[in-house]
Amino acid sequence: MGxxxxxKLETADAFTNMAVDEAIMKARIENRVPNT
Known part of the structure; x- marks a missing residue:
């Protein structure tokens, strides 16, 4: 499984949460980070 x-993130507004999600997704697609 790897x-x-x-x-561990603080509570944020929807726009910030979506930006974090997008950054994680893009980095994961490029194999720059492990699964989150």
Whole structure:
């Protein structure tokens, strides 16, 4: 299954949450980060 990571983030507004999600997704697609 490989390595996973847990991001401990503070509560944020919807726009910030979506931006974080998009950044994680793009980095994951490029194999720059492990599964989150």
């Amino acid at each position: 390595n996973w990571r847990l991001l």
